[in-house]
Amino acid sequence: MSEEASKVISLAVIPGDGIGPEVTAEAVKVLKAVTQDGPARFELTEYQLGAEHWLRTGETLPDETLEALKGHDAILFGAVGAAPGDTQMPSGLIEREMLLKLRFSLDHFVNLRPSKLYPGVASPLANPGDIDFIVVREGTEGPYVGNGGSLRTGTEHEIATEVSLNTAHGVERVVRDAFRRASERPRKKLTLVHKHNVLVYAGSLWKRTFESVAADFPDVETDYLHVDAATIFLTTNPSRFDVIVTDNLFGDIITDLAAAVTGGIGLAASGNINMEGTFPSMFEPVHGSAPDIAGQQKADPTAAILSAALMLHHLGFDAEAERVEQAVESDVASRAGNTRTTAEIGDAIAAAVS
Amino acid sequence: MSEEASKVISLAVIPGDGIGPEVTAEAVKVLKAVTQDGPARFELTEYQLGAEHWLRTGETLPDETLEALKGHDAILFGAVGAAPGDTQMPSGLIEREMLLKLRFSLDHFVNLRPSKLYPGVASPLANPGDIDFIVVREGTEGPYVGNGGSLRTGTEHEIATEVSLNTAHGVERVVRDAFRRASERPRKKLTLVHKHNVLVYAGSLWKRTFESVAADFPDVETDYLHVDAATIFLTTNPSRFDVIVTDNLFGDIITDLAAAVTGGIGLAASGNINMEGTFPSMFEPVHGSAPDIAGQQKADPTAAILSAALMLHHLGFDAEAERVEQAVESDVASRAGNTRTTAEIGDAIAAAVS
Numbered sequence A, B: 001m002s003e004e005a006s007k008v009i010s011l012a013v014i015p016g017d018g019i020g021p022e023v024t025a026e027a028v029k030v031l032k033a034v035t036q037d038g039p040a041r042f043e044l045t046e047y048q049l050g051a052e053h054w055l056r057t058g059e060t061l062p063d064e065t066l067e068a069l070k071g072h073d074a075i076l077f078g079a080v081g082a083a084p085g086d087t088q089m090p091s092g093l094i095e096r097e098m099l100l101k102l103r104f105s106l107d108h109f110v111n112l113r114p115s116k117l118y119p120g121v122a123s124p125l126a127n128p129g130d131i132d133f134i135v136v137r138e139g140t141e142g143p144y145v146g147n148g149g150s151l152r153t154g155t156e157h158e159i160a161t162e163v164s165l166n167t168a169h170g171v172e173r174v175v176r177d178a179f180r181r182a183s184e185r186p187r188k189k190l191t192l193v194h195k196h197n198v199l200v201y202a203g204s205l206w207k208r209t210f211e212s213v214a215a216d217f218p219d220v221e222t223d224y225l226h227v228d229a230a231t232i233f234l235t236t237n238p239s240r241f242d243v244i245v246t247d248n249l250f251g252d253i254i255t256d257l258a259a260a261v262t263g264g265i266g267l268a269a270s271g272n273i274n275m276e277g278t279f280p281s282m283f284e285p286v287h288g289s290a291p292d293i294a295g296q297q298k299a300d301p302t303a304a305i306l307s308a309a310l311m312l313h314h315l316g317f318d319a320e321a322e323r324v325e326q327a328v329e330s331d332v333a334s335r336a337g338n339t340r341t342t343a344e345i346g347d348a349i350a351a352a353v354s
């Protein structure tokens, strides 16, 4: 680094459960390497949260911890989840009370998930073509709001509801973000994915908002796909996509499919981004805690490392982010037949960006 | 046919829009051929319904027509949908006011969608393996009930909701149907697909119901996948599936993906089945009306013909259904490089079953 002093970034690290700590350690290693004489210096604070922490303490995400997290510039997140066969943790509890609580409390309305097929990576598709698109998934509304209930539970007269909540405010800001991202990419193409022929009220809000924001981005080409048709194109012609914007649940589904066609969730990064800057954004691999291989140095840290690169972009360190992405791309290209530990992969990428 | 007199089946035919009439004609041709000296004789009544009918008359599904349809033994349905660029028909209107209205009014709670990769058919997957599973999609509940609304519509304070309704009655009957179908298949494996870690109320009802019905089918092996993970397996290891049971929206999404990996919706058949027999069941190809190729004899009638085979099974004519399926399988295996008209394909399959 030349003239400027390096900027201190206060980073919260939540390693979590299973392979979370292993992959997060490599992401931190790469972050440090790429910024060692660069513009950023990371000050790390580790937070013990997750299923294991819950088992020990009964806490998922205490209010004080949430408040403390709000004081950081960004959050790096590993993975959370109970070990398989664990009968103590109610299903989905840690996901909802911690992961989703963070996304909602910190107003992470842009859930950014790039899908890129790197050279050398095997796709399950016979003719994948060039795949390089991003999904902008809404992160704070939709069927994820936890707004449902059940009546006469456990009887033959039970009725259970789930309410999808969608607001003009919530839809507008994420659609606008997607248009902005599309306008900055070479192809400038944005696809809205929904199911407005069936989900008429939510679908109409999404469609009208999409059309009205489009007027502000005349250089962005737009189209629309029902979510069912989108899964067909993701399998038969994923190259057609540049940027996709969609709701929280459809985004959950299509980003796992997108990860699959680009070689698996071992490579899929994500950012939970608060574009208004009111709270810190959080970066996490799409994969889960994979307790079956935890602690064995078998996990692929690439998704965690690419999530750290998304964080560098978000914090404005584009050059450093691109160095990490380049190093990952080269590393991935040389992997065939080559078994390395989690740390060896992290070391190689860290060395390449140093 | 030997001793028994042939049974008269009163069949309603709704050809619909676009390629609907062409493909339905071939399905009827094959039905007649396979039963010509067999146990069934079809008496056809054609109903003009669909987007074109709406444009001409303003009617989607009049009450008298619905009542008349209830008097038939079964319904064969082509496809409906407005022509692209048609600005008169509100988006989704014909789908909701006619197709979904039929499924709901006739209590089609089992939306049965087989996925089979036929020999000779190209899958977009590099290593598809043997694919042969069925999806039992719930057809009368979930987010498809049209139970939502919007407030302050068109303003920056708009809020739009969609309510997913799930009942013990509705979930139990479709889960039980799926267990029965699984128990009759060689592999006897049933996978529940939902998202119970996020959609806790609906998910809990589905999960508890699944577990309790499982007790009545001890020979059926069970597992559970979140819908996002299911899309990964459908792409990376579709052979793992035997029978899938899922809700209306997840079923819509994963059956299009399943059709894609088995060579496209040109081959995907479906039945909207009322297993209680209170109203006639309806059989339809999964594909839409494809107005761009309508009237040109370019449409593949295979999905419509396979839907007719599902109808034969449902009506108890298993031997005839299997003859149609066999004929389709042979025909499909010989298709490479061979361009035939819609009618030529229908003729070939009809000849093979005669």
Ligand SMILES: CC(C)[C@H](C(=O)O)[C@@H](O)C(=O)O
Pocket: A095, A096, A099, A100, A252, A286, B197, B198, B228
């Ligand atoms: C763990 C789960 C709550 C989460 C989600 O559904 O969003 C995950 O699937 C994801 O995509 O990040």
Ligand SMILES: CC(C)[C@H](C(=O)O)[C@@H](O)C(=O)O
Pocket: A197, A198, A228, B095, B096, B099, B100, B252, B286
């Ligand atoms: C046309 C549409 C309403 C329908 C659905 O969503 O069920 C279609 O996609 C299907 O799968 O049959």
